[in-house]
Amino acid sequence: xxxxxxxxAKASRRPRKRVGRGPGSxxxxxxxxxxxxxxxxxxxxxxAGFEGGQMPLxxxxxxxxxxxxxxxxxxxxxxxxxxxxxxxxxxELLVSRGRVRRGMKLKVxxxxxxxxxxxxxxxxxxxSARAKIEAAGGACEEIA
Numbered sequence: 550x551x552x553x554x555x556x557x558a559k560a561s562r563r564p565r566k567r568v569g570r571g572p573g574s575x576x577x578x579x580x581x582x583x584x585x586x587x588x589x590x591x592x593x594x595x596x597a598g599f600e601g602g603q604m605p606l607x608x609x610x611x612x613x614x615x616x617x618x619x620x621x622x623x624x625x626x627x628x629x630x631x632x633x634x635x636x637x638x639x640x641e642l643l644v645s646r647g648r649v650r651r652g653m654k655l656k657v658x659x660x661x662x663x664x665x666x667x668x669x670x671x672x673x674x675x676x677s678a679r680a681k682i683e684a685a686g687g688a689c690e691e692i693a
Contacts, residue, residue, distance in 0.1 A: 551660040553583060563675050564676060568580035568581055569668045576626070577586060577675065582598055584645075585656070586638075588603065612677060621654065622653070623653070623654045623655065623656035623672065623673060624649045624652070624653040624654065624655055624656070625655075625656050625657075625658050626634075626643065626648060626649070626651065626655065626656075626657055626658070627657070627658050627659070627660035627661050627678075628657060628658070628659055628660065628662070628663040628681050629660055629661015629662055630648070630663075631657075631662065631663070631667060631669065632663060633664075634646070636666060636667060636668060637667075637668045637669075637670070638668070638669045639669075639670040639671075639692075640655050640670070640692075642672065643655065644690050654672040654673070655671040655672050655673075656670060656672060656673040656674070656675070657671045657673070657674045657675065657678040657682075657689075658670065658675045658677070658678050659675050659676075659677025659679075659680070659681050660680040662685075663678075663682045663684070663685040664684045664685065664687075665685045665686055665687070666685070666687055667681055667682060667687035667688075668690065669688070669689055669690065671688045671689075671692065672691065672692055672693075673690065673691065674689050674691065688690050
């Protein structure tokens, strides 16, 4: 197969609808826009969230709290999920396995049983995760 022989799958592409091309086409005269009104005009665009003049949902719902822009977001993983990943687990390994998104900080939590003799390198550890890993003969290394 060559590049010039490539074609889209049968019936996957439709010809574009040509509106305003006479009464026989079914979309002639008003071109499917109906009669008069704001939406029939060229250049019409509706603001996002506009509800026809009714008080929009975003203004009806009471506002509470605030967003802390300095918050540090962590991706969490449990010690039970570290089984079978080798004897040293770090962020790069988890990114390559698809468990953690690149650029995210990692926090290890204590759910499940820790594999024996495991060295874990992460940004943060919960107290229970640290206790379980060290009780199983492993080590916890915090990275900056």
